[in-house]
Structure formats: structure tokens, C-alpha cells
Amino acid sequence: MSQCLNPDCLHSNPEGCQFCQKCGSKLRLVERYYAKSILGQRGFGRTFLAVDDFKPSKPPCVIKQFLPQAQGTATLQKAAQLFDQEAQRLELLGKHPQIPELLAYFTADNRQYLVQEFIEGETLQQELDNQGAFTDNQIIALLKDLLPVLDFVHQNKVIHRDIKPENIIRRASDKKLVLVDFGAAKQVHSTSQSVTGTVIGSAEYCAPEQAMGKPQYGSDLYSLGVTCLYLLTQA
Known part of the structure; x- marks a missing residue:
């Protein structure tokens, strides 16, 4: 079609x-x-x-x-x-x-x-819906796989600002995690982190400073942490 x-x-x-x-x-x-x-x-x-x-x-x-x-x-x-x-x-x-x-x-x-x-695979939200809560070992593997990607993003002076299970895909071909949807991403300049900007991101995963319009690199880590807790507890 x-x-x-x-x-x-x-x-x-x-x-x-x-x-x-x-x-x-x-x-x-x-x-x-x-x-x-x-x-x-x-x-x-x-x-x-x-x-x-x-x-x-x-x-x-x-x-x-x-x-x-x-x-x-x-x-x-x-x-x-x-x-x-x-x-x-x-x-x-x-x-x-x-x-x-x-x-x-x-x-x-x-x-x-x-x-x-095109990334063929399931989002972590879909995995959660289909398979239930993640185990401790699955979360450890997730962090080992995704933290280097996030470090690469930050090394390039970009804050993703919308990390959540729907924006992480497990690629079908090799089971690697892929970070998607950079529609909310922000490039960091030397002065931009001290300037209040537009509040962007999913509220339930959003760090306090990001909710006030002042995202930091650590805001992505906060969102990833909330993601892991949600995958572990489904709550």
C-alpha cells in the first residue's frame, strides 16, 4: 500500500x-x-x-x-x-x-x-506490557547498554530531555537499545544552562530543574532512573 x-x-x-x-x-x-x-x-x-x-x-x-x-x-x-x-x-x-x-x-x-x-523492534514500554516487570539483572543490563549512549549524547553537548520507556527501542536484529525521539533535545551552549527555557518533557519522568525550565545533563540521568524504577515496579 x-x-x-x-x-x-x-x-x-x-x-x-x-x-x-x-x-x-x-x-x-x-x-x-x-x-x-x-x-x-x-x-x-x-x-x-x-x-x-x-x-x-x-x-x-x-x-x-x-x-x-x-x-x-x-x-x-x-x-x-x-x-x-x-x-x-x-x-x-x-x-x-x-x-x-x-x-x-x-x-x-x-x-x-x-x-x-527505521529501528525495527519493541519499545521498553511494549516489553513491559507484554512481559511484565523487569528483573534486577535486566535493569543492570539496560544501564550498561544505555549509559554509554547517553554519555555520547552529553559529550556532544546535547540534553535529550524526554527519556522514558516509549523512547527506548530494543532493536530486533541485535537486541541493542536505541535511544529515539530527539524532538525535545536541547543543545547546550556556554551560557544556556543558566538561562530559563521552555519546559519540555514528560512530566512523570521530568527532573525538578527541568520542570523549572533549567535542564542539566543530570536531568537525563534522573529520567533514566525514573524509567528504571517504573520498569521494575510498574508503578
């Missing part, structure tokens, strides 16, 4: 169609990417499972479409800024094997798009 990317349509079309049968929109994004299905929607973005038609193997990828829902110019401007920053953070963090690679970032049909590597 080919998923229409028009937010007002989203019709699923038979394989091989070049244009949406319902609204007539072109189905291949920038003549390269075909959306196959909707993965989800939250915040200011909708994500699609897609195919890179420029590569012989037609590998899967993820298209994230900026989809502002809120009212008010200031809110929309902030949302657009965060979407742009997510692309910048992914590019800055390069090709770490446990962070999705940025493949493209562009504007098409007056909408912003980000294309990134």
Missing part, C-alpha cells in the same frame, strides 16, 4: 500508484520516499513507515511530518523550531549505532519533513 501524505486525506492506495486515488496528491515524496503506513502521531508530528525508492534494496525508513495542531503564532513558531532542532540534533550526533541516523530534512508542499533510519 501507498499512504497519502496529505493531512486532509491519508488515503491508503494500492501498490504502484503514483498519485492518490482520492485527492490526487503525488504519493512519492521529493521523488524518492513512499509512505507505507502511519506509525503514530503526537505533539506536532505524524510519523510514517516508508520506503527509500532510490536504493536497490528499498530499505524501510521513517518519515516525520511537521503537523502543527495548536493555535497561536508563538506556539506554532516554537513547534516549528523544535522540529528543526530535532533534525539538527540528529545530524550533530552523527552515526552512533544506537541513535537513529538522519537521512534527510527538507520542505515539500509547504510542509517540513524529516527522514530517519
